[in-house]
Amino acid sequence: MESISVFDMLSIGVGPSSSHTLGPWRAALRWIEELKEKNQFDEITEISVDLYGSLSLTGKGHATDIAVMLGLSGFDPVTFPIENIEKEIDFINSENKLKLNGELEVPFFPKQNIIFNRKFLEFHPNGMTFKATLKDGSKKSSSFYSIGGGFTVKKERKRKKIKLAKFAQFPFPIEKGTELLAYCKAERKSISEIVLENEKSLRSEDEINDGLKKIWDVMLDSMYVGAHTKGTLPGGLNVTRRAFEMNKNLIGDSKYTNADEWIAAIRNTEVKFRQILKWVSCFALAVNEVNASLGRVVTAPTNGSAGVIPAVMLYYMVIENHDANFEDVRKFLLTAGEIGSIFKKGATISAAMGGCQAEIGVSSSMAAGALCELMGGTPEQCLMASEIAMEHHLGMTCDPIAGLVQIPCIERNAMGAIKAINACEMALDSDPSKAKVPLDKVIATMWETAKDMTSKYKETSEGGLAVQVNISDC
Numbered sequence: 001m002e003s004i005s006v007f008d009m010l011s012i013g014v015g016p017s018s019s020h021t022l023g024p025w026r027a028a029l030r031w032i033e034e035l036k037e038k039n040q041f042d043e044i045t046e047i048s049v050d051l052y053g054s055l056s057l058t059g060k061g062h063a064t065d066i067a068v069m070l071g072l073s074g075f076d077p078v079t080f081p082i083e084n085i086e087k088e089i090d091f092i093n094s095e096n097k098l099k100l101n102g103e104l105e106v107p108f109f110p111k112q113n114i115i116f117n118r119k120f121l122e123f124h125p126n127g128m129t130f131k132a133t134l135k136d137g138s139k140k141s142s143s144f145y146s147i148g149g150g151f152t153v154k155k156e157r158k159r160k161k162i163k164l165a166k167f168a169q170f171p172f173p174i175e176k177g178t179e180l181l182a183y184c185k186a187e188r189k190s191i192s193e194i195v196l197e198n199e200k201s202l203r204s205e206d207e208i209n210d211g212l213k214k215i216w217d218v219m220l221d222s223m224y225v226g227a228h229t230k231g232t233l234p235g236g237l238n239v240t241r242r243a244f245e246m247n248k249n250l251i252g253d254s255k256y257t258n259a260d261e262w263i264a265a266i267r268n269t270e271v272k273f274r275q276i277l278k279w280v281s282c283f284a285l286a287v288n289e290v291n292a293s294l295g296r297v298v299t300a301p302t303n304g305s306a307g308v309i310p311a312v313m314l315y316y317m318v319i320e321n322h323d324a325n326f327e328d329v330r331k332f333l334l335t336a337g338e339i340g341s342i343f344k345k346g347a348t349i350s351a352a353m354g355g356c357q358a359e360i361g362v363s364s365s366m367a368a369g370a371l372c373e374l375m376g377g378t379p380e381q382c383l384m385a386s387e388i389a390m391e392h393h394l395g396m397t398c399d400p401i402a403g404l405v406q407i408p409c410i411e412r413n414a415m416g417a418i419k420a421i422n423a424c425e426m427a428l429d430s431d432p433s434k435a436k437v438p439l440d441k442v443i444a445t446m447w448e449t450a451k452d453m454t455s456k457y458k459e460t461s462e463g464g465l466a467v468q469v470n471i472s473d474c
Ligand code: SF4
Pocket: 304, 305, 351, 355, 356, 357, 359, 360, 397, 398, 399, 400, 405, 406, 407, 408, 409, 410, 412, 459
């Protein structure tokens, strides 16, 4: 089994899609690395990219072409200033040239050099091949696969060995929920404590804290920015941003100038059930509106589902525990990350492989278990909460209208967050020893359902809402 860190499951990136934007962006960077290692980089005269299968079918709506160009230009998706995206892409489009890794100028005609192929490569639905011509006329090519959550792999899996070695050094190697529970029981530790020990075998505690703090800062910022930005989302569907109005109506006349003051202001509002529903929805919508406008979000475990985990954490901070601090955030993210990794090992977090159950379903399950730990649930209750959240997402299809990560995606995050809170509450009031469906069984069921699902419902925009609703109706 390969190691999966919390920092693999939760990573800072750019919207709108982890598999169709972040993955191809990272793949382009990996290709440049590969060319440099082989001393071929300086010899390049021409380049092109072939996108296959789901990457091609929903690539335009998911900004795959933009991501590939930014990756080829050598920009880092974590630090690249998103306000510069338009300028960089306009330059390539108007000059018909691209500065490979910011160093080597090559001719580049986006319409001809990024080729959208309807055919699927055998290894994975999200395939792409980068091609280069060298000065001596020889051709080089390399294929990558974006397997969900921003992860990229090659068919020959050269990095597999390193990941296997890292897994072997974990004090608590975990593949399944049952193993996680056994460690918690034997060590008398919570889920987050067990996960922290594993993370410490990869990096220092300071680095872990620093990394998790950065992740939370981006999560909070995406909620704050989304809740204070009005207008229409890009892409042609004319979707109105709703978090702005929701926040305005809920917060009333409170005055604040930054995210921390905003949290304090929310804590001072009177909240009944309806307001709680609206606040949680507002937080989730805010993140995914930022995501849909190519903003910076945390992939958790994907970009399409990036709103669920932050929304549930902020719910805890403003509704359940006004004294919540970074220690709570840390526990929450560690637990959520581990649950996500168990899904990745036993099933998939790629919508192109498993539909939306693999995105919103997994994020809801991660958030449910993590919230349960903060609410004082036992490890058994945490996994029960995760199981309940996924059980009621089983079979959910991926059918984004016009290939954009907007409808149904944005609202689905609100639904996933609310379902996570409900699943947590039910688990807290239950005896997990009486649960009929353990987490591992629901993961196996999700995977079987994924395999049975037709490709129409796996991020191809060839079924469901994507064909019932015409872009001209929007
Ligand atoms: S429908 Fe779900 S899986 Fe598909 S793009 Fe939207 S959020 Fe992602």
